[in-house]
Amino acid sequence: MDTITLARPDDWHLHLRDGAAMQSVLPDTARRFARAIVMPNLKPPVRSVEDARAYRERILAALPAGSNFQPLMTLYLTDNTDPGEIARAQASGFVHAVKYYPAGATTNSDLGVTDLANCGAVFAEMEQHGVPLLLHGEVTDPAVDVFDREAVFIERHLIPLHKKFPALKIVLEHLTTQQGVDFVQAAPANIAATITAHHLLYNRNALFQGGMRPHYFCLPVLKREAHRQALIDAATSGNARFFLGTDSAPHPVGAKETACGCAGIYTAHAAIELYAEAFETARALDKLEAFASHFGADFYGLPRNSERITLKREAWAVPDALPMGETMLVPLRAGESVAWRMVNEAGSVPGPGCLDVAVN
Ligand SMILES: NC(=O)N[C@@H](CC(=O)O)C(=O)O
Numbered sequence: 001m002d003t004i005t006l007a008r009p010d011d012w013h014l015h016l017r018d019g020a021a022m023q024s025v026l027p028d029t030a031r032r033f034a035r036a037i038v039m040p041n042l043k044p045p046v047r048s049v050e051d052a053r054a055y056r057e058r059i060l061a062a063l064p065a066g067s068n069f070q071p072l073m074t075l076y077l078t079d080n081t082d083p084g085e086i087a088r089a090q091a092s093g094f095v096h097a098v099k100y101y102p103a104g105a106t107t108n109s110d111l112g113v114t115d116l117a118n119c120g121a122v123f124a125e126m127e128q129h130g131v132p133l134l135l136h137g138e139v140t141d142p143a144v145d146v147f148d149r150e151a152v153f154i155e156r157h158l159i160p161l162h163k164k165f166p167a168l169k170i171v172l173e174h175l176t177t178q179q180g181v182d183f184v185q186a187a188p189a190n191i192a193a194t195i196t197a198h199h200l201l202y203n204r205n206a207l208f209q210g211g212m213r214p215h216y217f218c219l220p221v222l223k224r225e226a227h228r229q230a231l232i233d234a235a236t237s238g239n240a241r242f243f244l245g246t247d248s249a250p251h252p253v254g255a256k257e258t259a260c261g262c263a264g265i266y267t268a269h270a271a272i273e274l275y276a277e278a279f280e281t282a283r284a285l286d287k288l289e290a291f292a293s294h295f296g297a298d299f300y301g302l303p304r305n306s307e308r309i310t311l312k313r314e315a316w317a318v319p320d321a322l323p324m325g326e327t328m329l330v331p332l333r334a335g336e337s338v339a340w341r342m343v344n345e346a347g348s349v350p351g352p353g354c355l356d357v358a359v360n
Pocket residue numbers: 015041106107108136217218219220247249250263264265
């Protein structure tokens with residue numbers, strides 16, 4: 001198979017940032033995806049429906065001309081989130097989920113939740129209104145090994161939370177472990193998980209290949225090979241509760257190549273192409289469409305996309321760096337190649353994959 005055609009995919013976990021940085025990265029996503037769940041970890045975070053309304057307007061205003069891309073907004077949960085915000089979120093029509101960051105777990109999580117017990121009234125409202133809770137599922141306990149933080153989160157927090165709010169829709173974001181796969185497989189249909197392209201393609205060796213590799217550092221951190229295999233098996237299994245979420249997370253090169261580098265990997269420039277590589281290696285390209293274009297929409301109760309995209313097996317070179325506002329970012333595969341290329345509807349092959357203008 002040298003070309004594949006699939007319904008236009010959606011990205012169920014994306015960081016777009018704001019301002020000039022957003023202006024730079026948004027076209028990469030808008031060219032490939034119909035919709036994306038946009039993370040709220042801005043500075044300051046997107047905490048209210050009104051914050052989300054304003055952020056959504058800024059995203060729409062930054063879209064390339066002619067793009068039909070739809071940002072699906074989320075609220076950043078804090079210890080002080082007003083339970084009344086949930087009904088307003090649901091009524092808004094543009095807020096689709098609430099995001100939980102454990103305070104201090106990851107980029108811009110300082111205002112995150114210090115104790116899930118502070119949010120009981122909010123979770124009760126979410127359960128009642130059918131608003132999904134998206135989890136950065138890692139404990140922050142410094143006594144817990146960084147590679148075990150997802151598994152320990154599931155035991156300590158997720159299992160009790162699910163017991164207390166059994167009908168609450170939960171997405172365990174950026175799944176990285178066998179334990180996470182096992183939990184989702186054993187859970188009922190209101191529990192799902194997103195899986196990134198980088199966690200499907202790389203294990204933790206990538207962080208230390210010939211030296212320290214800050215551009216492979218993200219949270220949750222890449223795990224050992226057995227976990228990557230478990231993620232591949234889950235993503236290609238046809239189980240509708242595993243679906244695509246890139247967690248593409250741009251940072252300026254200077255914030256990555258430094259003594260204390262930020263967590264986050266940029267993949268939006270080649271997102272669906274990288275998933276195609278991972279699925280092809282697993283001999284499961286026939287499972288890509290459901291994972292990328294059907295299951296997430298079904299879970300969120302949104303219609304599947306009717307437009308289609310085509311990917312062609314044709315290697316292209318990823319530039320060493322891409323613009324990010326006034327500065328640059330280093331994308332995944334910088335200076336290397338990606339095996340699949342997205343072609344536009346007319347069947348023509350655009351120029352370098354990540355520097356194209358929008359194709360709709
Ligand atoms: N994944 C990351 O490593 N970083 C994300 C935050 C997150 O998703 O945890 C970011 O905003 O940079």
